[in-house]
Amino acid sequence: MIVHIATLLVLAASLVCSQARAEELVTSLSSNMVSIQSNFTGTEIVVFGQIIRDAHTVARPGNYDLAIAIEGPKQDVTTRRKKRFLGVWINRYYEMFKGVPSFYALATTKRAGELGDRSILDENGIGLNHLNLPVSGHSRVPLSDRDDFRKAFLRLRQEEGLYSERPETIEFLTATMFRTSIPLPANIPVGNYKVKSYLFQDGILLSKQEAELAVAKIGFEQLTYNLAQNQPFIYGLMAVLIAIFTGWLAGVIFRKD
Amino acid sequence: MQLYLPIAEIPVNIFVIFGMGGAVGFLSGLFGIGGGFLLTPLLIFSGIPPAVSVATVTTQVVASSASAVVTYWRRKAIDFKLASMLLIGGVVGSLFGVILFDVLQSIGQLDLVISLSYVTFLGAIGSLMFVESVRAIRRRKSGAAVSARRPGQHNWIHGLPFKMRFRQSRLYVSVLPILALGGIIGFLGTVLGIGGGFMMVPALIYLLRVPTSVVIGTSLFQILFTMSAATIFHAIGNQTVDIVLAMTLMIGGVIGAQFGARMGQNLRGDQLRLLLALLVLLVGMRFAVELLLTPEDLYSAIPSRA
Numbered sequence: 287m288i289v290h291i292a293t294l295l296v297l298a299a300s301l302v303c304s305q306a307r308a309e310e311l312v313t314s315l316s317s318n319m320v321s322i323q324s325n326f327t328g329t330e331i332v333v334f335g336q337i338i339r340d341a342h343t344v345a346r347p348g349n350y351d352l353a354i355a356i357e358g359p360k361q362d363v364t365t366r367r368k369k370r371f372l373g374v375w376i377n378r379y380y381e382m383f384k385g386v387p388s389f390y391a392l393a394t395t396k397r398a399g400e401l402g403d404r405s406i407l408d409e410n411g412i413g414l415n416h417l418n419l420p421v422s423g424h425s426r427v428p429l430s431d432r433d434d435f436r437k438a439f440l441r442l443r444q445e446e447g448l449y450s451e452r453p454e455t456i457e458f459l460t461a462t463m464f465r466t467s468i469p470l471p472a473n474i475p476v477g478n479y480k481v482k483s484y485l486f487q488d489g490i491l492l493s494k495q496e497a498e499l500a501v502a503k504i505g506f507e508q509l510t511y512n513l514a515q516n517q518p519f520i521y522g523l524m525a526v527l528i529a530i531f532t533g534w535l536a537g538v539i540f541r542k543d
Numbered sequence: 544m545q546l547y548l549p550i551a552e553i554p555v556n557i558f559v560i561f562g563m564g565g566a567v568g569f570l571s572g573l574f575g576i577g578g579g580f581l582l583t584p585l586l587i588f589s590g591i592p593p594a595v596s597v598a599t600v601t602t603q604v605v606a607s608s609a610s611a612v613v614t615y616w617r618r619k620a621i622d623f624k625l626a627s628m629l630l631i632g633g634v635v636g637s638l639f640g641v642i643l644f645d646v647l648q649s650i651g652q653l654d655l656v657i658s659l660s661y662v663t664f665l666g667a668i669g670s671l672m673f674v675e676s677v678r679a680i681r682r683r684k685s686g687a688a689v690s691a692r693r694p695g696q697h698n699w700i701h702g703l704p705f706k707m708r709f710r711q712s713r714l715y716v717s718v719l720p721i722l723a724l725g726g727i728i729g730f731l732g733t734v735l736g737i738g739g740g741f742m743m744v745p746a747l748i749y750l751l752r753v754p755t756s757v758v759i760g761t762s763l764f765q766i767l768f769t770m771s772a773a774t775i776f777h778a779i780g781n782q783t784v785d786i787v788l789a790m791t792l793m794i795g796g797v798i799g800a801q802f803g804a805r806m807g808q809n810l811r812g813d814q815l816r817l818l819l820a821l822l823v824l825l826v827g828m829r830f831a832v833e834l835l836l837t838p839e840d841l842y843s844a845i846p847s848r849a
Contacts, residue, residue, distance in 0.1 A: 324787075326547040327554050362847040366651050369841075374659070374834045377651045377843070388846065438842035472547070472554045475846075503549065510549040514782050522778025525602045525786050526771045529793060533609025536797035541614075 310338040311485045311493040313354075318497075320470060321504040328472040331356065331499065333393075337462040337485060351395045351486040352456050353412050356468055356499065358389025358448075359477030362422075365439045381435040382422040388475040389448050390417065393455045393466045402489040410494070412484060414440050414451050447471035476501050550785035551595045557791060563589070564603070564795025571607060571796070572803025573810075574819045575759065577738030577766060579604045580665065582792065584826055593654055595785050597644070597736030598777035601770045602789040604738040607796050608767040615760030622711040622757045626764040628718055629743075632725025633732075633769030640733030641776040648781070651845070658830045660735055665827030668742060672820035679813035712753045712761075720751065725765065733773040738766040741823070 316332035333354050362384050369378035392398060398413030407416040419436060427435060443449035448471070456466040479499040485492045503511050514521045546557040563585050571578030579600050586596035615621050647653040703717035724746055728739040743762040747753040753761065778784045807815060 322547060324547050325545065327545045363844050364651065364847060365842060365844045367841050368838055368843075370837075374655075375836075375838055376655050380651060382847075435842075439844050442840075442842060442844040472545075473552065475552075507547060507549040510786060514550055514778065514784070514786075518779040518782055519775065521786075522775035522784060525778060525784050525789060526605055526774050528786070529602050529605035529774070529789065530609045530767075530771070532790070532793045533606040533611075533797065534613055536606075536800075537610040537613030540797075540801045 308340060309485060309487075309492040310340075311483055311495045312336050312338060313481070313483045313495055313497060315481060315497055315499060316467075318499060320474070320499065320501040322474075322476065322502065322507055323505055324507060326472060326507075328470055328474070330467045330469045331481075332465065332467045333481060333483070334465050335463070335483060335495075337464075337493075339462070349487070350462075351401050352464060353392060353394045353398065353401055353484040353486070354456065354466055354468070355393075355412065355482045355484075356389065356391045356470075357387045357411075357480045357482065358475050358501070359387075359479070360385040361388040361475070362386075363439065363443075365435050365442070367435070367438070379427050379431070379435075381425050381427050381432070381439075383419050383439060384422050386417070386419050387449075388477065389470075389479070390414070390443075391450045391468050391470070392452065393468055394451075394453050395456045397453045398451060401484075401486050402491060406491050410482075410484060410491070414444075414449060446473065448473070448475075470501070474501055476503055546787065546791075548595075548785050548788050550783065551591055551788060553590075555591070555788070559589070560788065560791045561795040564792035565799035566795075568607070568796035568799025569803035569806075570799075570822070572800035572805075573807040574803075574815055574822075575807070576819070577604050577607055577740045578796070579732070579737035579739075580661075580735070580741065580823070581826060582796075583736035584661065584829065586788075587657075588829075591788070592783075593657055594644075594648060594781060594783045595788070597657070597734070598774070598781060598783040599785045599789045599792070600736035601733065601773040601777060602784055602786070603792040603796060604732075604770045605767060605774060606789075606793040607800065608738060608740075608763045608770065610797050610800065612760070612763050612767050615763060618760070620757050620760035621764045622709055622753070622761045623764070624707075625709045625712055625714070625721065625753065625757075626761045626768075628707070628721045629725035629728075629761070629765040630768050632722035632727075633729030633765055634772045636726035636729030636731075637733040637769055637773045637776055639726075640730045640773065641780040643730075644734055644777075645780050655834075657735060658834050660731070661830040662827050662834065664731070664735075664742070665823050665830070668745075669820050669823035669827055671745075672816055672823065676813050676816035676820055680817065683811075683813060712757055714751065714753065716751060724750070725769070729769045729773070732766075732769060733776065738770055740766055741819075 313333055313335035320329055337350055362382055363386055364380050364382045366377040366380040368375045392413060401412065407413055411417050440449060456464050458464050479501055481497040481499050483495045544557050545554040547554045567578040567582045570581060582603060583596050583600045587593050647656050701716060703719050705718050706715055707718050708715050728743050732739040740762050744758055747758045747762060748755060774784055
């Protein structure tokens with residue numbers, strides 16, 4: 287059912303905006319909102335799309351390539367390295383990556399590095415090796431070690447499931463229609479996401495498109511989180527009262543004397 | 544069954560958490576302790592962020608001590624005046640604890656300080672308890688008389704100024720050591736996520752010579768309110784109290800405690816203390832191993848809080 291609706295949406299949208307350029311990319315998400323509730327253990331987002339060629343464009347030889355990236359809100363992440371000090375392992379050096387995506391999942395038709403020129407990939411941040419990861423100015427990490435921190439950062443984020451790169455996961459339904467499903471893990475950060483789609487042919491970026499995706503806690507989870515953030519005193523007081531009540535109740539129920 | 548924690552922002556298996564609460568509750572009922580020093584490490588080792596573990600266990604300690612305070616209150620085994628003095632120190636100590644907690648977290652040394660403190664305190668107190676309980680068991684076996692409280696005996700603490708009379712404890716001592724004791728335990732409890740009863744009770748008995756009849760009730764009463772303050776301070780300062788996690792632990796804890804308490808009645812006091820000493824040493828050693836062995840991953844990546 288969802289597939290049909292999405293397909294219709296894609297087709298309808300394609301009729302509207304097919305005049306602008308030679309190749310146009312139209313995409314649609316299975317949902318514009320991911321809600322986190324108490325039973326949330328991760329989900330997946332399905333991206334449908336179509337490549338539209340207008341009548342004047344000559345069909346080019348060669349296949350299309352696609353890259354679809356889901357990017358979470360930006361955040362600062364401190365990466366630390368442990369060093370032995372007086373026999374004990376402690377965090378010694380750190381590097382702060384500023385304004386990096388809190389989540390990054392990339393689906394492509396082939397390996398990210400083969401899609402196009404390095405400069406195009408860097409500019410658009412397509413692929414983990416091409417993400418822009420600026421560091422804060424006041425770092426004491428020796429220049430020769432900077433790359434180790436960058437590698438460790440990317441590795442740790444991948445281990446946590448927050449960054450991923452999945453080549454050959456976009457499926458062509460027809461010559462111009464495609465579909466992919468991108469998993470979102472349970473530990474996904476909340477906020478406003480961007481779904482960026484790129485169309486390549488023979489290493490040339492033909493078209494790009496951007497859609498919005500919101501990840502938000504709803505219901506009790508939202509209420510609790512907002513209260514803890516905005517009214518921390520009331521939240522703390524409530525926690526204490528609940529604890530005292532629970533304890534008192536148990537004391538009364540299991541009364542021995 | 545997976546349950547998403549709204550503050551920790553990860554899903555956990557609710558039965559595992561409930562079981563942990565129950566197991567620690569059982570031990571706390573068995574030994575007559577709060578169990579924070581067992582629960583916080585368990586949560587940390589199972590993957591809950593240390594900041595959330597520490598703050599949430601302070602809430603769970605409120606529940607477990609409230610449950611026991613009811614009993615001692617009914618028996619009139621609480622010295623409220625002494626508890627209030629300890630509490631003043633405790634709240635101030637707790638406030639400093641939350642401030643330090645925040646600073647340590649921002650410079651990335653919170654985990655280290657928590658581990659080092661656990662090693663130090665659990666190691667020291669575990670060893671003392673171990674030696675004391677082994678001696679007590681030997682004395683009992685050889686039939687020697689157990690030394691009781693000697694009211695006439697004074698130590699250096701009785702030379703301090705600002706003396707105050709505590710009728711129920713039949714004490715006339717300076718408030719300074721009482722405030723200091725409350726302060727230190729409030730401070731450690733807030734940073735480490737423990738009630739501190741296992742430190743408070745021996746200190747009250749051996750340093751201040753509080754009679755054993757009121758010592759546990761008074762200690763519990765002070766822990767109840769110091770940890771309540773710590774919960775509120777953690778909620779304001781770090782927003783790391785996870786109420787869903789706390790509720791699950793509390794319910795498991797109070798149920799486990801009932802079974803533990805029943806079983807504890809069949810064991811001798813000195814045997815219980817020996818078992819507890821071994822348990823304390825074991826947890827301390829677990830932290831020591833973590834600090835000394837080469838970590839599997841030298842790197843860590845932690846997002847800054849918004």
